[in-house]
């Protein structure tokens with residue numbers, strides 16, 4: 001059974017490991033994870049199965065807007081709707097804060113993440129050419145947003 005619980009700074013080390021195992025690039029260092037978890041403008045959730053973290057999402061909240069800072073599910077636990085549950089949890093919490101818009105940025109070749117964002121009602125609202133490196137080539141960044149009603 002999957003449970004979704006708020007992130008706490010004590011989780012920084014296992015979450016840094018999970019992040020490193022989940023991304024082939026843009027891996028956050030332990031220091032970056034600790035730095036984010038100790039800011040009072042960030043909030044996040046971890047998905048656990050058998051007390052092991054399977055994925056997490058980290059968001060930054062401002063007065064009017066929220067941003068998804070990072071978000072991942074371990075490769076062995078994908079396609080089980082864990083990412084969707086984490087994103088739904090973040091959206092619900094952001095709505096509860098009375099924030100109306102959520103932003104995020106994703107690599108254009110990240111078809112799994114793009115499909116998930118579209119499924120949950122995010123719309124493309126910008127593109128930055130050649131933002132991510134892929135070996136010797138570059139990939140665009142796509143900016144998504146969702147208006148929370």
Ligand SMILES: CC(C)(COP(=O)(O)OP(=O)(O)OC[C@H]1O[C@@H](n2cnc3c(N)ncnc32)[C@H](O)[C@@H]1OP(=O)(O)O)[C@@H](O)C(=O)NCCC(=O)NCCS
Pocket residue numbers: 022023071072073074077078079080081082083084085105106107110111112113115116117119
């Ligand atoms: C993106 C990511 C978090 C999705 O997590 P997940 O738990 O595997 O996704 P879910 O099982 O919740 O998928 C929910 C929906 O997203 C879409 N989706 C997810 N993975 C997909 C894939 N590989 N191909 C196509 N659609 C996909 C589908 O619409 C899916 O719904 P469905 O299963 O009913 O068709 C995961 O692939 C991941 O960690 N990727 C590496 C890190 C990353 O890219 N993070 C996002 C950076 S912006």
